[in-house]
Amino acid sequence: MAQDPISPKDVDSFILNEVDSVPHLEALLILRARRPQSLSTAEVASHLYINEDSAASILQDLERRGLLHSMEGDPNLYGYSPSEELEALVKQVEITYRRELVRVANMIHSKASSAVRDFARAFRFTKEKPE
């Protein structure tokens, strides 16, 4: 069962659509690096040198997007257990990010904030057609 190769366009699409900020991406990649181990909000906060509230909201955003999941017993513990397709995509995203740091960071920063994108998305009430 061969998978379609991930194109640079797919990587850029993922970054444009799913990544709200550089800390969001770093949080996702840390959890990917540590899988299948799960990390707590506090641990992620210390890895990223941000405060716990920011870490908590970042992890919640990632969970809401289906990129991470929280553990049943403890909602402050997060883990990365992706589907095959998602993992293939995130793996390419990580490679691209490490190789082209400035370009990816610029792409993320020039996006409208997630609030603005949510505003536009709020007006969709039909299903998006898969491209």
Next chain:
Amino acid sequence: MMASLVYIVGALIMLACGVLLLRGYVRGRQRLLLWSSLCFFGLSVSNTLIFVDLVMLPDHDLYTARLATAAVSTLLLLYGLIWEGGER
């Protein structure tokens, strides 16, 4: 008659916008959507008041109330856009 129809249609459109934005807020918890939805609900009320005012002809007492609701609503939206329109 035509005028009152326009305002009731407007009130409904504003209401729809408010509902869509409120739904979006519940999903994503972005405060911008909360302020925006309040604005559109307020504008809906304002347009409804215009409709009421036009239908009950001689009564122009509602004029200031109509303007006040529209002013507060738009200011709420402006506040939301300024504070919440950027990254956290």
Next chain:
Amino acid sequence: MINGFLLGVIATSSVAVGVIFLKFWKQTRDPLFLSFAIAFIVEGFNRASLLLVEKPNEGNPIIYLVRLAVFLILLIAIILKNYGRTKSAS
């Protein structure tokens, strides 16, 4: 006096809101924001024009026809977002 003041508040804040929506349109290229920008800016000027009218009255055809145009711009923007041909990302 108070009514003139309130009209001024509405006109100015509407135009300001419209300009901010223009910025979002420039950032996202999403035509929804362009429509909202036009709607709010036009409505701002529409409100301001009430100051030129002797007896401000929203029953005046010009006022409500412009308002109708604004409502239609918003409605069409929302419909296009959902049923338009280019359903690009968000």
